[in-house]
Amino acid sequence: MALLFAAIGLSSAAHAASPTVTIDSGALSGAEKDGVMSYLGIPYVAPPIGDLRWRAPQPVKAWRGVRQATEFGPVCRQTADWIKLPQSEDCVTLNVWAPARKAARPYPVLIWIHGGAFANGHGGEWGPDGGKSLVQKGVILVSINYRLGVFGFFAHPELSAEAPDHASGNQGFRDQVAALQWVRRNIAAFGGDSGRVTIAGSSAGGSSVAALTVSPLAKGLFQRGIAESGVVGPLPTKATAETAGTALGQALATPHLSDLRKLGAEDLLKQSWRSAPNLDGVVFTEQPQQSFAAGRQNKTPMLLGWNADEGLDLAPAAFGAKIVAAADYERQLQKLFGPQIPPLILAQYPGKTDAQATESTQRLVTDFIGLRHFGWATMQQKAGGPPAYLYYYVHSPAEPSADQPCYYGCKAGHTSEIRFAYGQLWREARRWNADDLALQEQMLGYWTNFVKTGDPNGPGLPKWPMFDGKPDTAQRLGSPTEIRERGAFPDFRQSLDLAAQ
Structure with a gap:
């Protein structure tokens, strides 16, 4: 039996x-x-x-x-x-x-x-x-x-x-x-x-x-x-x-x-x-x-946002190569924007050299993802009713050991925020530093407060404002130094409207 x-x-x-x-x-x-x-x-x-x-x-x-x-x-x-x-x-x-x-x-x-x-x-x-x-x-x-x-x-x-x-x-x-x-x-x-x-x-x-x-x-x-x-x-x-x-x-x-x-x-x-x-x-x-x-x-209520280095992981798939050649850059952009690439795009995301083209594709993908989240939060904010809480994650965590190099989600890459928001640092044998541990406690606090009440705020946490349609009300997540150095992002209401079309 x-x-x-x-x-x-x-x-x-x-x-x-x-x-x-x-x-x-x-x-x-x-x-x-x-x-x-x-x-x-x-x-x-x-x-x-x-x-x-x-x-x-x-x-x-x-x-x-x-x-x-x-x-x-x-x-x-x-x-x-x-x-x-x-x-x-x-x-x-x-x-x-x-x-x-x-x-x-x-x-x-x-x-x-x-x-x-x-x-x-x-x-x-x-x-x-x-x-x-x-x-x-x-x-x-x-x-x-x-x-x-x-x-x-x-x-x-x-x-x-x-x-x-x-x-x-x-x-x-x-x-x-x-x-x-x-x-x-x-x-x-x-x-x-x-x-x-x-x-x-x-x-x-x-x-x-x-x-x-x-x-x-x-x-x-x-x-x-x-x-x-x-x-x-x-x-x-x-x-x-x-x-x-x-x-x-x-x-x-x-x-x-x-x-x-x-x-x-x-x-x-x-x-x-x-x-x-x-x-x-x-x-x-x-x-x-x-x-x-x-x-x-x-x-x-919605809590939503994106990471500052999304393009590190996602641009290679979007553009078909990890390194984008300058000679092929505009042809790649035409796939996204049509034969006439908006001058604003070429000005903000230039590709004169291979290194510049590659870096521009990474920023373009990151900013486009940001635009989508900014737009969704704006849509919810304009609809009235339950609030939206928008974040911009800018933290670069401690790197893994040399024999286990970071290959995805490096820096503030795609999915990098998960280990902090859900208290998962214990799963990786990295030499987590004080900034890593502090951010995990902060984000886990925000996330679980939101689960309990619909509001991420709580005792001992920096104030997270409700999103009101302005970039300043997006909460930056990172160390104080990272927020100061990387916390700015494009004014999506003007600079990337073309990318949403």
């Missing part, structure tokens, strides 16, 4: 000493360490495999007995070569870290949505102890897997025809909404408050937060949002998304949906695919700007 339980992932009486909770689909046995309870690999929808590939999430089947929840579930199928963990289409699971000590008032909840361009990543990226810093601050952490790439953002005319709501694509976002619904139904079992839920993410995770802010399906499922280095722009139409799906089927000589569902995951992953949300009429019914203009967005 014990072997049977082990084979299906359920525990026997041997695990009775582990912390156990009961949720709507059955009982879970987790683990406890240093006052933190963890429950990993919890299925929150039915496995999207076989005939359920590309369908909207279906209810998870309840289990009998006590299910072990001490290991992460498989990573969703993807092409990232840096992820060595087991992968599967049966991957739609979540993880919970909660205080072992019960409180008189239920704990606020933070739901982490991982990044990775909607094509890569997973909810276990912080490791089995990843929630400890947040839990020590009185916050429950939930991290999620959601369908990615061609499995999470595939639209097709036959898929739209078979769906009761006649929508297709956006499966990854539907998974995220299903996770929010799971939290509403079940988080009380872990000591959490379903009425104090914050969704947070960086990069594509930040874009997910912004997108859910304008999704009718997510209405009322969260009370605050944190979008780091990612918002969402104009959405392509459902017809455009369906055309891409039809083209994929033709390329694989499987034009019909039933044939596509029979293909192995490897066959689909070999094809070039751009993961993107679409205006399907259900998950997204209008462009974000229309939602805010009409006051139909989900009205929640």
Whole structure:
């Protein structure tokens, strides 16, 4: 009998000493360490495999007995070569870290949505102890897997025809909404408050937060949002998304949906695919700007911002090379701005030499990301209602050792802020200095205060003003010296309006 339980992932009486909770689909046995309870690999929808590939999430089947929840579930199928963990289409699971000590008032909840361009990543990226810093601050952490790439953002005319709501694509976002619904139904079992839920993410995770802010399906499922280095722009139409799906089927000589569902995951992953949300009429019914203009967005406080060196990591992908040749610079700019490059762009981002062209592309990408976040915060500020808190992260942390060089997120690069905002310095064996440790305490304080109250401010922290549409009300995050030397950024209301067109 014990072997049977082990084979299906359920525990026997041997695990009775582990912390156990009961949720709507059955009982879970987790683990406890240093006052933190963890429950990993919890299925929150039915496995999207076989005939359920590309369908909207279906209810998870309840289990009998006590299910072990001490290991992460498989990573969703993807092409990232840096992820060595087991992968599967049966991957739609979540993880919970909660205080072992019960409180008189239920704990606020933070739901982490991982990044990775909607094509890569997973909810276990912080490791089995990843929630400890947040839990020590009185916050429950939930991290999620959601369908990615061609499995999470595939639209097709036959898929739209078979769906009761006649929508297709956006499966990854539907998974995220299903996770929010799971939290509403079940988080009380872990000591959490379903009425104090914050969704947070960086990069594509930040874009997910912004997108859910304008999704009718997510209405009322969260009370605050944190979008780091990612918002969402104009959405392509459902017809455009369906055309891409039809083209994929033709390329694989499987034009019909039933044939596509029979293909192995490897066959689909070999094809070039751009993961993107679409205006399907259900998950997204209008462009974000229309939602805010009409006051139909989900009205929640937002904390959002970007990093001073985003372009170090993102410009090579945007321009197709790590080093941009001066001779090719203007041709590359024409891809973004058309045959007539605005003189303002050439003046602010010159490319007379290879070094200058490379540095300009990095600044251009960084400033464009900043423009998008400045614009989103302005959109929320003009709409009235709950406030926006905008940040500009300028900190360059201690470098790793020489035998483990920094290769991504260096300086104030893309995703560099995560380790500070969520108290993750302990995960890296760097010689963290006093500025690093002080900034971690400050940012972790801001973030957890926001999760608890919708306002990042609190005792012992520098005042963070509500964003009022002016650059001066964006909070600079870094050491005093870094803020003084790097805290200025372009006046986005004038200098980069052309880039937004």
